[in-house]
Amino acid sequence: xxxxxxxxxxxxxxxxxxxxxxxxxxxxxxxxxxxxxxxxxxxxxxxxxxxxxxxxxxxxxxxxxxxxxxxxxxxxxxxxxxxxxxxxxxxxxxxxxxxxxxxxxxxxxxxxxxxxxxxxxxxxxxxxxxxxxxxxxxxxxxxxxxxxxxxxxxxxxxxxxxxxxxxxxxxxxxxxxxxxxxxxxxxxxxxxxxxxxxxxxxxxxxxxxxxxxxxxxxxxxxxxxxxxxxxxxxxxxxxxxxxxxxxxxxxxxxxxxxxxxxxxxxxxxxxxxxxxxxxxxxxxxxxxxxxxxxxxxxxxxxxxxxxxxxxxxxxxxxxxxxxxxxxx
Amino acid sequence: xxxxxxxxxxxxxxxxxxxxxxxxxxxxxxxxxxxxxxxxxxxxxxxxxxxxxxxxxxxxxxxxxxxxxxxxxxxxxxxxxxxxxxxxxxxxxxxxxxxxxxxxxxxxxxxxxxxxxxxxxxxxxxxxxxxxxxxxxxxxxxxxxxxxxxxxxxxxxxxxxxxxxxxxxxxxxxxxxxxxxxxxxxxxxxxxxxxxxxxxxxxxxxxxxxxxxxxxxxxxxxxxxxxxxxxxxx
Numbered sequence: 001x002x003x004x005x006x007x008x009x010x011x012x013x014x015x016x017x018x019x020x021x022x023x024x025x026x027x028x029x030x031x032x033x034x035x036x037x038x039x040x041x042x043x044x045x046x047x048x049x050x051x052x053x054x055x056x057x058x059x060x061x062x063x064x065x066x067x068x069x070x071x072x073x074x075x076x077x078x079x080x081x082x083x084x085x086x087x088x089x090x091x092x093x094x095x096x097x098x099x100x101x102x103x104x105x106x107x108x109x110x111x112x113x114x115x116x117x118x119x120x121x122x123x124x125x126x127x128x129x130x131x132x133x134x135x136x137x138x139x140x141x142x143x144x145x146x147x148x149x150x151x152x153x154x155x156x157x158x159x160x161x162x163x164x165x166x167x168x169x170x171x172x173x174x175x176x177x178x179x180x181x182x183x184x185x186x187x188x189x190x191x192x193x194x195x196x197x198x199x200x201x202x203x204x205x206x207x208x209x210x211x212x213x214x215x216x217x218x219x220x221x222x223x224x225x226x227x228x229x230x231x232x233x234x235x236x237x238x239x240x241x242x243x244x245x246x247x248x249x250x251x252x253x254x255x256x257x258x259x260x261x262x263x264x265x266x267x268x269x270x271x272x273x274x275x276x277x278x279x280x281x282x283x284x285x286x287x288x289x290x291x292x293x294x295x296x297x298x299x300x301x302x303x304x305x306x307x308x309x310x311x312x313x314x315x316x317x318x319x320x321x322x323x324x325x326x327x328x
Numbered sequence: 329x330x331x332x333x334x335x336x337x338x339x340x341x342x343x344x345x346x347x348x349x350x351x352x353x354x355x356x357x358x359x360x361x362x363x364x365x366x367x368x369x370x371x372x373x374x375x376x377x378x379x380x381x382x383x384x385x386x387x388x389x390x391x392x393x394x395x396x397x398x399x400x401x402x403x404x405x406x407x408x409x410x411x412x413x414x415x416x417x418x419x420x421x422x423x424x425x426x427x428x429x430x431x432x433x434x435x436x437x438x439x440x441x442x443x444x445x446x447x448x449x450x451x452x453x454x455x456x457x458x459x460x461x462x463x464x465x466x467x468x469x470x471x472x473x474x475x476x477x478x479x480x481x482x483x484x485x486x487x488x489x490x491x492x493x494x495x496x497x498x499x500x501x502x503x504x505x506x507x508x509x510x511x512x513x514x515x516x517x518x519x520x521x522x523x524x525x526x527x528x529x530x531x532x533x534x535x536x537x538x539x540x541x542x543x544x545x546x547x548x549x550x551x552x553x554x555x556x557x558x559x560x561x562x
Contacts, residue, residue, distance in 0.1 A: 197431040200420040206402035207412050209435030
């Protein structure tokens with residue numbers, strides 16, 4: 001096992017321990033705050049899985065978050081559908097994946113890459129938000145849908161009800177941990193190595209027999225499916241869904257979370273999402289208009305000073321100290 | 329003939345008003361080594377692009393094992409058994425040497441040669457963990473040949489494999505190819521006469537998109553017309 005993998009697992013284990021200990025020191029409200037931040041962290045990890053490994057930026061990732069959220073809301077709000085929570089989650093995941101598959105097929109096999117891909121996905125996000133506003137008979141228009149019930153399901157005879165703070169926190173934290181670990185093991189193995197090769201030189205990878213567009217498409221679809229899952233979880237915890245959830249602002253925020261946390265690390269974006277949302281809540285309580293200004297400044301500073309994100313602070317400090325030691 | 333691997337018949341290609349290639353024929357038999365030479369701008373790389381299916385000829389056809397390969401997606405061509413080494417060394421700079429070879433092996437369903445053997449073939453065993461982007465130019469060229477070998481090709485097409493190499497590296501590359509000669513067919517496009525002399529094989533000379541001469545290298549080398557073209561007298 002190489003050192004980088006060992007470090008990653010170590011940080012992951014520390015995060016898991018912290019997540020387990022947190023309920024012992026936090027009250028119910030604080031738990032729900034972290035729970036919601038973790039859901040956005042899952043969303044950030046989904047973007048990082050695609051952006052971090054392929055180098056292609058999707059600027060409309062909130063579209064998949066929103067699609068997942070709306071599908072979950074529509075399924076659980078319909079009393080005629082049994083097992084609403086489970087079917088809703090499945091519907092949210094497949095719905096987001098389906099939309100990503102259609103859009104991705106034309107983009108990847110049509111040779112759209114780089115900033116062109118970013119621009120097209122930006123438009124996709126705007127279209128999704130507009131559709132959510134305009135199609136009011138289904139989506140509730142500007143005000144969205146309210147009264148979405150909490151997740152509940154039966155597993156092996158036990159009834160799981162996530163209407164309480166602690167169970168919902170544990171459920172979300174467990175899903176985030178499992179998904180992040182899963183994405184990490186995919187992206188460090190053969191799949192991720194070939195994606196890195198495609199990012200380096202797509203023509204070369206194809207000339208070696210790799211179907212690059214297909215591989216990019218599958219990665220994009222998987223990334224969108226997880227964004228859909230995050231959207232579904234979020235609307236159940238928040239109890240409402242609104243067009244903002246598929247909007248440009250959220251698409252931009254998730255990019256900032258990934259960039260701040262460290263692109264390509266999967267764990268960094270989760271931490272970035274939690275950290276920035278905590279900061280947002282604290283700073284907005286002094287002055288709501290201060291936050292966008294500060295967020296912009298933090299983003300610029302991170303991009304210039306720590307291009308690999310906050311997780312790289314440790315490595316940078318070590319390099320700095322070693323450098324000092326060797327040049328007395 | 330049953331042992332014909334690649335057959336280009338009457339290949340012509342036109343870019344707008346420019347007739348880049350005209351009426352070219354090439355037959356590559358199984359396990360045969362041949363070279364395509366010619367001065368700059370003679371159409372060597374264009375011809376190689378047609379042979380690998382990346383460029384569709386405006387006239388004529390290219391058949392590999394009887395299949396027309398023009399316009400097939402790149403990865404399908406690779407899986408038919410055609411490996412290619414690009415003119416500019418195109419390795420994956422952010423992967424290690426070993427991972428570069430692994431990515432190449434994963435491209436084919438059932439690779440035969442283990443990574444260790446590939447590393448040895450291209451003399452990079454002690455650099456296995458180095459990032460490919462940090463290799464010296466000649467080593468990148470070799471790594472790329474190693475990657476081409478990893479996909480178990482029936483036919484290996486090399487576009488100026490020795491570009492930018494020192495004379496020693498050039499000769500070492502020629503020796504490497506001569507060692508591999510019995511395993512599959514090799515077509516090398518080259519500029520460097522020393523390299524072609526070291527290979528001493530069937531040679532096709534291109535000039536301004538047309539066949540100037542073809543035959544064994546020692547006949548080509550003594551040909552007055554070829555010398556004139558290379559020295560720029562024509």
